[in-house]
Amino acid sequence: MRGRRMGRPGLVGTMARTAVIAGTAQAVTGKVAQKQAASAAQAQAAAAAQAPPPPPPAAAAPVAAPAPAAGAPDLIEQLTQLGELRDKGILTEAEFEVQKQKLLAS
């Protein structure tokens, strides 16, 4: 019963992969994700920790299009985070390999 949304790229899935590439994966995995999963009252996704609950608009941090950080994050740390996302099932083995090659090539 999924109709037209089957097999298409989506915001949540793309966010999880983009967060890894930009080196911000710690915002998606780890303690933040666990806390949000525990907040069942707010009906948050467990796997997609980047789906925030109703916030007051005035309280958000300055927002901009995702831009590279001023200094390149440590390569080993990025590879480790990538592996963790694969281990958690957020990335498939194939997706992990693709992103790993991109990191090694950069």
Added chain:
Amino acid sequence: MGPVEVLVIGFPGSQFNGEILPALTDLVERNVITVVDGLLVTRNDDGTVDVIEFEEAGASAEVDALAALIHEARDLVSAEDVDDLVATLEPGSSAAVLVFEHTWSIPLRDAIVGSGGVLVSDVHIPGLVVDEVLAAVDAL
């Protein structure tokens, strides 16, 4: 586009009751947010998930009013996203998935970029987490 938020709102029973409409409509009319996508989700008793597009939801004034708030609808949430988003939705429950742009933040973003600034970090903290931190600080 500005940053987009994906809200999944569970509601009692299987009926979207429309009580959030006034608040949502106000934000849309003031151009604070722009609703870009939406759908309804039901977790059946057997655990499977049904995705119901607003147009498919049948004659309901509340759902029609919600659908009317969508500006230039795009399918930005995939079926796979829906599975992730409703992971904690109980069997026999329904939820509305609302996807909206934080239109209010675009001038700020443009000002930052125009000033030569670079986004170093952007982290969204749920209100409950903020409350936890405040309580922990107060308890020190």
